[in-house]
Amino acid sequence: MTEVEWLECDSPTPLLDTLGTVSTRKRLLFGVACCRRVACLLTDRRAANGLALVEQFADGAVGSAELTSARSDVGDALDDAFAERYNTEADVNFCTHPVYSAAVAMECAVYAVGGLFDQAAGEQWTQERGSPASNDRLPHEQAAWAAYCYAESFIVWAYDSQPGGKQRSPTYKVASVLSKQVQLSEAELQATLLRDIFGNPFCPTSFIPEWRTDTVMTLAAQMYKSRDFSAMPILADALQDAGCDNEDVLSHCRGPRPHVKGCWVVDLVLGKE
16 A cells, blocks of 8 residues: 555545554554444444443553443443344344334444453454354444444435335335445544554654643643543644644644544643553
8 A cells, every 4th residue: 555545545444554563552542433433323332332442442541350340231232232133133024224224323333332442452252252243353344333233223214214125116216226325434534544644654754852831731631531522633832832843743733634542643742652
């Protein structure tokens, strides 16, 4: 992959392949950011708590023991999501239906969290549970598929006055096309999040310690803790006041792109890897 391809790629999976081996922390934070995009589907508190725990593990706030103790709850959430999807599929007689699409979306979101548990523990525990949703999709791919199915549920509901038709129906075809666009858009945004976390591997940036003034450190720490990165342009001003003239750093802070925990500039400021 060339630098131009890296900057223009609209899918995160090829970017991850290009990066190769990366820090567990950044990989987990990328997965967490993708799961938070579909957090509305994590209605099961056990799954939502599991996502928060993975983030804490990535930050070093909890260890493997806490993950192990939470595994039972996350496992129960996986089993319940599978059962809900399976029973809903039978209830609608294996036809396309908004309720079924929503159940699949919720199952995929929960399995995305389970996949993050696997990454954190270095195991294949979720994939071994037997659900079709526990296939080889990576957590971010599960999250994108959850977005697809969630969109499908709304589109089928909006376009079909009598939901429950077979998958060859015109309504299903419309839903598939429009939902696919949602999935592609989600993948494109995920690629943007990945670049926010990992930066540009073709243009590594060195950070001068003198740039870490009290103001710079306070701004970065507050944004990292709160996950509110609206002060990134202010961070750019503070860095510039400290003598930073690196255009990659300053433009990243001032650009329109979204920022998440693990942002490469904030990590450089805080000395995180």
